[in-house]
Amino acid sequence: MNHCAVFLADRTGREGDHQVNHEAAHQASQHRDTLRGKFARRVVPTLIALTFAGSAFAQATAGATSAPAPQAPPSGARTAAAVGQSEAGTTEFTLSNGMRVIVKEDHRAPTVVHQIWYRTGAVDELSGTTGVAHMLEHMMFKGTPKVPVGEFSRQIALLGGRENAMTNRDFTLYSQQIGKQYLPKMMELEADRMANVIFKKDEFEREMKVVMEERRLRTDDSPRGKVYEQLLATVYTAMPYRHPVIGWMDDLVNMRVEDVQAWYREWYVPNNALLVVAGDVKADEVRKLAERYYGKLKPRALPSRKTQLEAPQQGIKRVWVKAPAQNPYIVLAYKVPRLRDVEKDVDPYALEVLSAVLDGYDNARLNRELVRQQRLADDVNVGYDSINRNESIFVLDGIPADGHTTEEIEKALREEVQRIARDGVSEEELKRVKAQVIAGQIYKRDSVFGQGMEIGVAEIAGIPWQQIDRMLDKIKAVTPAQVQAVAAKYFHDDNLTVATLLPQPIDPNKPKASPAAEGLRH
């Protein structure tokens, strides 16, 4: 099974459960090689990075994306001018059934990315049926009266396309990248399964075994996956972000095909979907096609969405997790705001920059101090994702070096933040970080997938695509004083949850997950 965490994803290398992502097996290794590089991982603040692929089993602080591997850009394309601004060549319209469509024209290569974003994910789930959003994602490949089981993916492969499906806390995404002449085919297939998926009990039961295996691989047999699951379940007491995207095992055991079908009926409607098409297309053509294929689908009223906000935390929270593992590991998660108002907000941008100052490049503070100079840690990471439907966390983690303890790592991580709160950051550091933000943006927009992700992620979180470039301006405008101010404001014990892995002996006789399971498609 290939799970690729994307956007802020794997900057932390954490195996949390913000997202479950699938794509065809043959793409995964490519992903790992290209997108999971330092560039994608560490360099770019999340806000801007929104969409980089992390990889298999690496779930991030906030979720992720998996990109079809970015194509090599045409020569000369890696310039800001060629990449353009997000607003350039972008068109939006709404079909009569309420389905929104955003088209981003990019004529550099004869390819197109077609993405259906459902504004529903684990955050909309209720206790007792956690994991249902992700289970539905699996069932979406089980066929319709017109398209037999497995045929959807087979068609795409046959046409030389790549596909990708992903469930995270905030949304469920189905994405295909393919030659532009096949866009009508993609719409036909995707519109068909928005309304006509067949739910058979035996298929459901078979698929549930796959999902349970996926859960074992990613969480139950993964020490860091376990720690991260417990971390989130401790950080949040009321908000549904406390549930793992893949679902609690007991909920999976008790899930019925009717639960999945009900989820499908409630949320998979045109008025809860966003279609993003990016690539070598004309907006007018897309409009005609979208009307033809999606326009005929009937809208339905959506369930009411109740906000479930956290009560203020009072005092530090700690959780310890025992699991067979080689090394200890510690994660600190601070509650921090997300981006709500692109123009008025200041702190989310400053937190993005703070994250990059700490861990945004190879020689950034944490790596330099804790790993290279003090040799306290083998690895340290920072993650913050400002673009969410609900409140966010700022995460710092570390693996102690031989002879050192998680207590020392915790102390050192806190001290690095306190140092910034006390002494601030230099103009030089900010310059460095901002240059990388811009480079990251250019890199992202090299791929049509990246462009689609950028738009979709922002829109799902309630940020209009027209404001995407403003966010970049805002990041560039962050001052040293603002970074210092957020370091002083949010990093105190009443916002803090700490999860610590207590390694247990590894049973040499325990069978490893079969390689076959890793190659499963959905």
Ligand SMILES: [Zn+2]
């Ligand atoms: Zn899955």
